[in-house]
Amino acid sequence: MKMICFPDGTTVPALGQGTWMMGEIADRRVSEIAALKEGLDLGLMLIDTAEMYADGEAERVVGEAIAGRRDEVFLVSKAYPQNASHRNLRRACEASLQRLGIDHLDMYLLHWRGSIPLGETVDAMESLVAAGLIVRWGVSNLDTNDMIELVDAGGRACATNQILYNLGRRGPERGVLPWLESRSIPIMAYSPVEQGRLLGRPALTEIAGEHGVSAAQVALAWLLHQDGVLPIPKAGSVVHVRDNRAALDLRLTEQDLVRLDRASPCPATPGPLEML
Numbered sequence: 543m544k545m546i547c548f549p550d551g552t553t554v555p556a557l558g559q560g561t562w563m564m565g566e567i568a569d570r571r572v573s574e575i576a577a578l579k580e581g582l583d584l585g586l587m588l589i590d591t592a593e594m595y596a597d598g599e600a601e602r603v604v605g606e607a608i609a610g611r612r613d614e615v616f617l618v619s620k621a622y623p624q625n626a627s628h629r630n631l632r633r634a635c636e637a638s639l640q641r642l643g644i645d646h647l648d649m650y651l652l653h654w655r656g657s658i659p660l661g662e663t664v665d666a667m668e669s670l671v672a673a674g675l676i677v678r679w680g681v682s683n684l685d686t687n688d689m690i691e692l693v694d695a696g697g698r699a700c701a702t703n704q705i706l707y708n709l710g711r712r713g714p715e716r717g718v719l720p721w722l723e724s725r726s727i728p729i730m731a732y733s734p735v736e737q738g739r740l741l742g743r744p745a746l747t748e749i750a751g752e753h754g755v756s757a758a759q760v761a762l763a764w765l766l767h768q769d770g771v772l773p774i775p776k777a778g779s780v781v782h783v784r785d786n787r788a789a790l791d792l793r794l795t796e797q798d799l800v801r802l803d804r805a806s807p808c809p810a811t812p813g814p815l816e817m818l
């Protein structure tokens with residue numbers, strides 16, 4: 543299985559599991575937990591969640607799915623920007639840990655930049671590492687200028703940047719992606735199938751048909767063929783998580799890659815980082 547290496551040398555499988563919108567609808571809970579468990583059985587050990595998702599309920603869903611399996615999981619959660627201060631970050635982290643039913647996070651991310659100075663967030667994250675509540679930390683939705691500021695503020699230990707990146711959102715290739723690549727900081731690609739909206743694109747469906755796979759697998763395989771890119775699709779059913787796992791085994795041809803590039807080109811000029 544393809545692996546991704548974080549700057550501290552830790553490796554994880556290159557495909558993870560997202561959880562946005564899990565825990566929102568009671569009737570879907572059983573299916574969501576089954577999907578996450580199936581993902582773990584298939585080796586998709588990185589699970590991404592956030593205190594924001596369903597107001598903490600997504601973390602509770604994850605907690606149920608990973609009960610008794612802590613060692614098989616690489617758990618990532620995210621803090622609201624307003625909680626990324628000295629005063630609030632520890633409390634927010636402890637609340638996430640309680641909902642998840644675990645005693646430490648493998649990675650804790652600043653969800654997006656707010657008004658707290660980045661240097662204060664770096665210090666607050668490092669305090670959580672020292673306290674054993676998190677193993678490492680990173681950021682999300684930070685553009686190149688923010689990343690430079692973060693590193694200048696002492697944030698050289700930043701382990702990842704979780705950003706919106708998929709076949710229809712290729713702006714990062716003209717911006718923060720090469721900056722991160724040059725520093726060996728992997729990205730977590732969120733909304734890798736654009737919440738399902740990518741899946742009807744003709745180039746994707748045609749290539750999927752030729753390989754006898756789904757359009758989701760092609761969209762994920764396009765991300766997976768790149769170094770340092772870890773997509774985190776959210777699957778609310780066992781069928782979808784199995785389909786996504788199969789993307790790790792799909793090898794796109796050079797010709798496929800050229801067709802996808804022509805159909806969904808990278809923007810000609812740099813622009814600001816997009817977020818959902």
Ligand code: NAP
Pocket residue numbers: 559560561562563590591653682683704705731732733734735736737738741756758759774775776777778779781782783785786817818
């Ligand atoms: P996504 O993963 O691109 O899409 C999820 C949607 O695609 C769901 O409706 C899901 O349906 C469907 N889907 C998944 N696998 C499928 C398959 N094989 N075939 C057909 N449909 C499939 O969008 P996302 O949830 O926005 O992004 C993924 C994760 O990234 C989130 O869950 C979250 O953990 C993270 N995220 C982070 C940020 C941030 O600001 N840092 C922002 C957005 C997302 P079912 O639910 O029915 O399976």
